[in-house]
Amino acid sequence: MAPRGKAIGMISGGLDSTLALALVRAQGVEVKAINFYTGFCITETQRRKGGRPDGTVPANEALRAAADLDVEIEYVDISGPAYLDMILAPRYGYGANANPCVDCRIFMMRRAREIMEREGADFVFTGEVLGQRPKSQRRDTLRVIERDAGLEGRLVRPLSARLLPETIPERDGLLDRARLLDLSGRSRLRQMALARELGLTSWPQPAGGCCFLTDEAFGAKFFDLLDGRAAAGEGRHLDNDDVVRLTAGRHFRLAPAVKLIVGRTEAENRVLEAYAGGRALLAAAVHAGPVALLEGSPGPEERRLAAAIVARYGKGKDLDSVEIEWREPDGVVERFAIPPLRDEALIERLRIPSGGGAR
């Protein structure tokens, strides 16, 4: 049977987008799944560090869902300068942390619209549920996103479609509105019941979102970085390597324009070495311990603090003195001994966010 039109599905691999895909396909519509790479995905960061704290390695859920449902999938890399510019100056502002969710959705849906046009598809659909998220999934916001993405009438939310205005594919008979859903709110009971009905057996458990920008500790590091650059007279800018560094290590603000990042694991040490990008690298010369990156131009006091913090997190932390190797980006290497910093209150004051963070 020839398919009834074609749709582009924005798929995360979570329960909602998987159900949306199943609902659209059940109506005989050909589906191409797309998934966006932003650089801020918590799951990807966990994977490159070797897995979760409990030792398990998360799968790429979008790929898993596409494979399980036998759907073509295209990864779309949106992590470039235009996306970062949007994050630095979101038209609709930030959520609770560094998350410009409305602007991000608009950004993604503009790309989805381009893919829809390129593929000759009829509409775009998502797994959004009315009222499920406090800002980006309110009724008025859903309308703004659709309008600003240039998708008016061609953006279908199958899980809440019967609570929203009729779309062009419904009007044109590609989709039967009666076979779409009327879900709203945060409860997922109906989704889980529907998944069982459709024979879907596995989906990731919701874990508070998979985007670093919604994370409180990450948000503190993000804004601290921008403030530090402003203090250094550089202006508020961000690149992809900054994003990688923001997802690794303990971060300490030693002075308005001087920052230290200390690796917590071997995997983070490797990331920091690979993404040093012209910054000084510090490590204990003899004892095992972290690799650290220093951004900015430290004075004598910041140099002492940085070295003492690196000594504090290594195997020599209980010694009177630890030899630190300080490697400048121009190749100059200096070694000197320093007592590990044992003033925990000072460490916590310097830490970003102040008092520490889980990630």
Added chain:
Amino acid sequence: MWGPMSPTPPALPAPDRTLDASGLLCPLPILRTAAAVKELAQGAVLLVLATDPGIASDMPLWCRAMRHEHLATFRDGATWKSYVRARGRGAAPAGRP
């Protein structure tokens, strides 16, 4: 399928093309693979080199979704090697209901 935990690789065909995605963080090796495979004739073999361990789970899933043949993904020292046989343009497109 030859999984990442296997100690030695099976006999594998000589690749028609090699893509070096070393240093790229996942899922970027998959993005590069998708672009490279589009240029291959049906049946041609692509060897992907990567350093991000995420490729061990990503590549088999991506191949299954895209109906390419996943021949093997295994670790060789610090590098992951992944062999993919291209589906090519002659096969039925994926995603049909």
